[in-house]
Amino acid sequence: MTTLRVEMHQITKRYGDLTANDGIDLVVEPGTVHAIVGENGAGKSTLMNVLYGMVRPDLGSIDINGERVDLTGPHDAIRRGIGMVHQHFMLVPSLSVAENVIIGSAPTRGGLINRRQAREIVRRVSDEYGLQIDPDDRVGELPVGSQQRVEILKALYRGAELLILDEPTAVLTPQEAVELGRVMRQLTESGKSALFISHKLKEVMAVSDEITVMRRGRVTGRFSAGETDERALARTMVGREVMTTVAKAPAESGATVLEVRDLAANDDRGHQAVRGVSLSLCAGTITGIAGVEGNGQTELIECLAGLRPTLSGEVRLSGVEITGASPRRRRTLGMSHIPEDRLKRGLAPNRSVAENLVATTYRSASFTRFGVIRRAEVRSNAEEAIGRFGIAGRHDQPVAALSGGNMQKVVVARELAQDPDVVLIAQPTRGVDIGAIENIHREIVALRDRGAAVLLVSAELDEVMQLADDLYVMYEGRLVAQLDPTAVHENEIGMHMAGVTPGRSNAESMTGGDRAR
Amino acid sequence: MRVDISMQRMRTAATAGLRVIVRQLEPLLLAFLIVAVVLLVSGYDVPAVFKSLLGSFVTDFYGMLRWATPMILTGLATAVAFRARVWNIGMDGQLLIGALAGGAFALYVAPLFSPNLGVLVVLIASLTGGALWALPAAILRVRWGVPEIITTILLIEIASLLVSWLVLGPMKGQGALGASMSTDQVDQSMWLRPLKWQEPATVGFYISVAVAIFIGWYLMRSRHGFEISIFGDNRQFASYAGMNNPWIVVRTMLISGALAGLAGGLEVLGSMHRLPSEFAANLGFQGIAVSLVAGNNPFGIILGGVFFGGLKAGGTTLQLQTETPRDVVDIISAIVILVITARVGYQFLGRRQPRLLSRFVRSVQEKEGA
Ligand SMILES: Nc1ncnc2c1ncn2[C@@H]1O[C@H](COP(=O)(O)OP(=O)(O)O)[C@@H](O)[C@H]1O
Ligand SMILES: [Mg+2]
Numbered sequence: 001m002t003t004l005r006v007e008m009h010q011i012t013k014r015y016g017d018l019t020a021n022d023g024i025d026l027v028v029e030p031g032t033v034h035a036i037v038g039e040n041g042a043g044k045s046t047l048m049n050v051l052y053g054m055v056r057p058d059l060g061s062i063d064i065n066g067e068r069v070d071l072t073g074p075h076d077a078i079r080r081g082i083g084m085v086h087q088h089f090m091l092v093p094s095l096s097v098a099e100n101v102i103i104g105s106a107p108t109r110g111g112l113i114n115r116r117q118a119r120e121i122v123r124r125v126s127d128e129y130g131l132q133i134d135p136d137d138r139v140g141e142l143p144v145g146s147q148q149r150v151e152i153l154k155a156l157y158r159g160a161e162l163l164i165l166d167e168p169t170a171v172l173t174p175q176e177a178v179e180l181g182r183v184m185r186q187l188t189e190s191g192k193s194a195l196f197i198s199h200k201l202k203e204v205m206a207v208s209d210e211i212t213v214m215r216r217g218r219v220t221g222r223f224s225a226g227e228t229d230e231r232a233l234a235r236t237m238v239g240r241e242v243m244t245t246v247a248k249a250p251a252e253s254g255a256t257v258l259e260v261r262d263l264a265a266n267d268d269r270g271h272q273a274v275r276g277v278s279l280s281l282c283a284g285t286i287t288g289i290a291g292v293e294g295n296g297q298t299e300l301i302e303c304l305a306g307l308r309p310t311l312s313g314e315v316r317l318s319g320v321e322i323t324g325a326s327p328r329r330r331r332t333l334g335m336s337h338i339p340e341d342r343l344k345r346g347l348a349p350n351r352s353v354a355e356n357l358v359a360t361t362y363r364s365a366s367f368t369r370f371g372v373i374r375r376a377e378v379r380s381n382a383e384e385a386i387g388r389f390g391i392a393g394r395h396d397q398p399v400a401a402l403s404g405g406n407m408q409k410v411v412v413a414r415e416l417a418q419d420p421d422v423v424l425i426a427q428p429t430r431g432v433d434i435g436a437i438e439n440i441h442r443e444i445v446a447l448r449d450r451g452a453a454v455l456l457v458s459a460e461l462d463e464v465m466q467l468a469d470d471l472y473v474m475y476e477g478r479l480v481a482q483l484d485p486t487a488v489h490e491n492e493i494g495m496h497m498a499g500v501t502p503g504r505s506n507a508e509s510m511t512g513g514d515r516a517r
Numbered sequence: 518m519r520v521d522i523s524m525q526r527m528r529t530a531a532t533a534g535l536r537v538i539v540r541q542l543e544p545l546l547l548a549f550l551i552v553a554v555v556l557l558v559s560g561y562d563v564p565a566v567f568k569s570l571l572g573s574f575v576t577d578f579y580g581m582l583r584w585a586t587p588m589i590l591t592g593l594a595t596a597v598a599f600r601a602r603v604w605n606i607g608m609d610g611q612l613l614i615g616a617l618a619g620g621a622f623a624l625y626v627a628p629l630f631s632p633n634l635g636v637l638v639v640l641i642a643s644l645t646g647g648a649l650w651a652l653p654a655a656i657l658r659v660r661w662g663v664p665e666i667i668t669t670i671l672l673i674e675i676a677s678l679l680v681s682w683l684v685l686g687p688m689k690g691q692g693a694l695g696a697s698m699s700t701d702q703v704d705q706s707m708w709l710r711p712l713k714w715q716e717p718a719t720v721g722f723y724i725s726v727a728v729a730i731f732i733g734w735y736l737m738r739s740r741h742g743f744e745i746s747i748f749g750d751n752r753q754f755a756s757y758a759g760m761n762n763p764w765i766v767v768r769t770m771l772i773s774g775a776l777a778g779l780a781g782g783l784e785v786l787g788s789m790h791r792l793p794s795e796f797a798a799n800l801g802f803q804g805i806a807v808s809l810v811a812g813n814n815p816f817g818i819i820l821g822g823v824f825f826g827g828l829k830a831g832g833t834t835l836q837l838q839t840e841t842p843r844d845v846v847d848i849i850s851a852i853v854i855l856v857i858t859a860r861v862g863y864q865f866l867g868r869r870q871p872r873l874l875s876r877f878v879r880s881v882q883e884k885e886g887a
Contacts, residue, residue: 307757328759337757345757348750359747359758362740371740 003030003191004064004081004161006051011060013046020046021057022217028162028210033184033194035204038214039237039434040404044197047214048164051195052084053077083160085151087167093140098122100139101154125156129186143498144292145176152183156192163187165196169203173292174461174494181207199434201230202462213237238435246441249449251469254283257453258304258335258422263313265303272311273299275477281422281453286444288468288485289457292497296477297457298340301426304455305337306330307345317422331360334421338411338428340457346411349400353391354382356399357414385413390439405436412443423447426457441467461493475499541810541817544860548852552845561841569838570845573831579711580833582718583788585826587612589725590780591804592811592818593732594647598773599813600736601749603766607654607669608777608801610676611647615778617680618646619785620792621688623703632706639707640724640782647778648771650676655770659763665770677795684794699793709787721787726819728779733815745769777801799847803829806850809857825850 006028013021020043028034036044049055051062053071062069064080071077074084091100098118122135131149139150148168155163163184169177177200184194184207198204204211205225213221213236221236258281267273273296281287291297302308304315306327315323317333325333339345347356358367358378367377382395389409393402399410408428415423425444429437444467448454457474458464464471464485471485473496481496495501549567556563573580591608598605605611622642627635650672657663690701709719736742748755748765756762780800785792807825811817825846832843 305757326759327757328761331759339757344751345753348747348754350750351746355743355747359754362743368740372738373740373743375738 002065002081002161004028004193005030005066006082006162006193007063008047008051009061009063011047011050011057011062013043013050013055013057019217021050024060024214024217024219026212026219028193028195030161030193031188031191032209033188033196033207034210034212035208036195036197036212036214037199037201037204037233037237039199040432041216042214042237043217044214045166048084048166048195048197051077052082052164078155078158078160081159081161082164083155083158083162084164084166085148085155085168087170089147089151091139091147091150093138095139096135097133097137097139097142097150097153098135100150101135101157121157122153125153128190129153129156129183131183143176144171145173145179148172148176148180149183161192163192163194165194167197167199169198169200170459171293173497174490175498177203201233204233205230215239234434240435246438246445246466248445248467251285251448253285253469254451256280257283257318258455259314259316260304261314263300263303263315264311265299265308266311267296267299273477274303274311276313277474277477277479278313279472279479281455283421283453284448284451285469286448286454286456286467287470287472288464289455289472289474289479290461290464290493290497291457291459291474293459295474297474298426299477300474301337301340301424301455301457304424305335305339331418334418335424336360336415336418336420336422337424338415338426340426340430342407342411347399347407350398352382352396353386353393353399353402353410354378354395356410357382357385357417360414361418381417385410385417389413389443405432408432408436408440412440416443416447419450420452422453422455424455424457427459428456429458429460429463461490461497465490465493473497541812544853544856545810545849547856548849551852552849555848556841556845562839565839566835566841566845569835570828570831573834574827577827577830577834579713579716579718580830581823581827582712582722583716583826584829585822586718586721586725586787587780587784587798587800588803588807588825588829589729589818589822590776590783591801592807592822593729593804593815594773594776594780594801595805595808596811596813596815596818597732597736597745597776598769599749599808601745601765601769602752603658603749603769603773604664604666605651605654605669605770605773606666606801606805607651607672608773608780608804609799610669610673610801611650611774611777612781612784612801613673613676613680614650615643615647615775615781616785616792616796617676617683617781618778619643619782620700620703623707623785624688624700624792627707628704632704635704635707636709636786639786640779643778643782643785644775645778647781648775650778651770651774652767655767658770659766673801680792681794684792688792690791698795699791702791703785705790707786708790709783717788719783719787721783724779724783725822728776729815729819729822732776736815741765741768777804780804798829799850802847803850806853810853 008024008026011021011024012019024047026047036047038044046055050057053073053076062071069080092103098115101122102118119135122133126133131153133146133149133153139147142150152163168180172180181203184196187194208225211223211225211228211233212219213233215237223233260280261278263274263277264272265274277300279287289297299308303310306325310323314321317330317335320333322330322333343349348359358381362368362373367374379395385391386393386395389412391409391413392406399407402410428440428444432440444454444456456464456467468485471483471488472479473481473483473493475496476499483493553563556566591612594605594608594611619639619642623639627638630638651669654665654668654672657668658665684700685698688700690699709721712718712720712722736745744760744765747758748760748762752762789796803825807821808818811821828846828849832846835841835845836843
């Protein structure tokens with residue numbers, strides 16, 4: 001087996017007026033874990049796709065072991081020992097691990113697929129790198145972390161010496177992420193290398209040897225993990241000093257505002273996604289729900305917002321039953337909602353910032369008189385919000401012309417404008433740059449301090465742990481634990497997120513909707 | 518310094534405006550090109566055809582306005598619906614029923630009133646008729662999710678059969694006219710006044726323009742207009758924001774149908790002065806082309822309506838002068854619709870739009886910027 005040394009020289013890729021990669025140099029030494037960090041849109045994926053032969057650069061060259069190569073496509077990259085694990089796995093759920101691994105390049109005997117040999121290969125590779133995968137498991141039944149390892153195994157089976165992983169930990173529980181880090185380290189022992197993208201600086205610091213920071217299509221910093229810290233990385237990523245923790249006083253809990261009892265709801269495919277959730281939100285409190293995505297959090301929030309039918313259960317807002325109420329009625333009763341997918345649900349992208357800012361309140365007398373929109377008021381409302389939330393944009397610009405972070409600010413500005421009593425917040429900082437995250441966190445805490453009851457759902461464990469005053473973990477449609485975010489260890493939350501109940505404290509864990517506290 | 522900035526702003530605004538116009542003209546030019554090729558291949562005298570087609574803009578000014586009158590209205594009907602992404606393409610049916618309602622009221626009800634009031638009653642009847650004909654499609658859509666793009670088309674056929682049956686049966690005219698498959702004539706006191714003696718265009722044209730201005734205002738300023746634009750941009754967002762989506766669809770369809778119906782009423786009072794059993798001028802269909810060319814903008818629709826009105830008028834002389842079938846005009850509209858929908862579809866798939874002339878504009882812009 002030969003090791004692989006990859007050099008990328010002056011890689012430049014333009015999309016129209018936008019330069020996604022601007023003269024990037026990158027060297028990946030064999031036997032190292034190399035991390036690429038950078039804000040959204042920095043050009044990380046583009047660079048990786050260039051290396052995997054999926055995107056052809058406009059300028060620049062790639063050398064593999066000193067030899068200039070012209071990658072014509074992924075098959076070419078694979079042939080030269082470069083493998084890639086995409087964020088969306090390309091596996092067949094109904095087939096076994098072994099079958100998935102050998103698809104397309106199966107060992108054959110007399111024209112027939114040699115299953116026995118395939119199983120042996122899988123077992124051998126799995127043992128070698130500590131992947132802990134059973135070749136006979138059905139892929140569809142495996143948890144996401146294991147599926148990802150099947151993808152890794154597939155790449156290794158095809159002879160990958162350099163493994164590219166594009167944001168591999170975005171879909172993992174904390175434990176799974178740690179496990180992945182261990183696998184990457186193990187790869188380097190046999191001289192292989194891993195090139196992975198992440199925006200979680202903590203894990204980057206933990207597993208990588210080399211770190212390359214990108215901003216706006218350029219490399220803004222190269223570090224060895226030993227010589228830097230998270231703060232310096234964040235500064236290089238954003239281009240200015242960033243606060244990573246939120247200052248927050250203890251909560252002053254008030255009366256119960258939103259009461260949910262035994263709520264159940266289906267997902268879009270008609271499978272039950274929320275299975276008997278009970279919780280109460282108090283004024284002046286942030287209630288966080290942690291959990292790996294896809295465990296019913298989305299459906300729970302949509303159901304509470306009136307955007308998804310309720311199968312059973314009851315919801316009361318300030319004592320008023322609102323179980324089947326329309327979104328409009330909920331809004332008039334003081335509920336607002338920052339949805340997880342702002343472009344799909346939270347904005348009209350081709351309409352102006354000003355229009356988006358009044359889309360939930362345009363009916364009120366301050367914006368409409370005799371069925372006619374009061375344009376001056378709509379405009380001054382927008383200008384005020386733009387100033388208060390620091391939205392980089394004009395009132396008459398279409399929202400789609402803003403950056404992700406500014407779009408999010410438009411949503412936040414609109415949803416907080418009415419001084420709501422209850423705010424449902426889902427993934428508030430997804431796709432938002434580090435620099436803007438800090439602001440959004442501060443707004444959420446300020447909202448709480450003004451006496452609102454906040455329900456916060458986030459896949460970022462750090463985020464919920466920092467912000468929440470009261471913390472639940474959601475797993476397979478149920479709230480499986482209620483925890484004290486100041487006292488609990490990340491590992492324990494991680495176990496709950498993975499559906500494992502930690503043996504010791506039964507007082508804190510719960511089953512179904514029965515609250516133990 | 519300040520002067521500089523405002524100059525630059527004006528220039529960007531001007532190039533942006535130019536770009537919009539070019540973008541809208543592209544499909545038209547493409548349509549002309551394709552038609553030219555088709556005519557050439559079929560052995561027609563292409564220069565003569567275009568001369569006579571476009572000549573009517575000058576020689577048949579009032580003919581142009583006469584056809585612009587209904588086309589502006591069906592164009593507006595299209596714009597209101599399409600802005601909400603409600604695909605009412607059955608304006609021809611709503612126009613027929615508008616004409617039927619208008620005709621019936623003109624014959625049987627309006628004589629009870631003074632002529633002016635009579636005209637008003639007739640026009641209100643045609644508005645209502647068109648709206649009612651759009652209603653079933655709206656209800657099927659919001660209640661059972663039946664695509665309006667199908668139901669509105671089917672309702673054209675039904676409208677056409679209904680009108681034929683009524684005009685050849687219960688509403689059949691008495692005198693010499695009766696023999697020619699139409700109702701009696703509407704009382705002359707209610708005919709719309711021509712803009713010029715013995716010319717085909719009437720004050721109906723002013724009505725169309727006024728309605729266009731009103732609809733422009735309505736879409737941009739009214740609460741319903743606001744809802745239409747939000748709903749048309751992102752339905753999921755509209756429901757999230759607490760808008761009543763079914764009601765938005767129903768209201769939009771009613772307005773759209775009413776506008777097409779009004780076009781029918783004006784046809785009866787302004788041009789036909791009776792209700793024939795059949796009149797297939799494809800005015801609804803042409804309205805789609807008018808609105809698309811105008812980017813669904815009511816003020817642009819006035820221009821678009823006049824332009825397609827000119828083509829339509831030209832089509833009539835065309836047949837006389839060059840023995841080319843007047844269907845050429847419909848072919849042009851059809852190609853325009855195809856090109857624009859293809860372009861929108863392209864956008865929908867997230868691809869870059871194919872560009873012909875806009876590339877030229879961009880190069881001009883770049884030079885300017887340099
Ligand atoms: N196929 C494409 N067409 C146009 N623009 C693209 C394309 N792919 C990426 N971009 C743009 O290039 C920039 C860098 O994107 P990407 O490499 O995905 O960033 P990252 O992975 O760092 O978030 C972004 O602004 C993105 O919108
Ligand atoms: Mg990316």
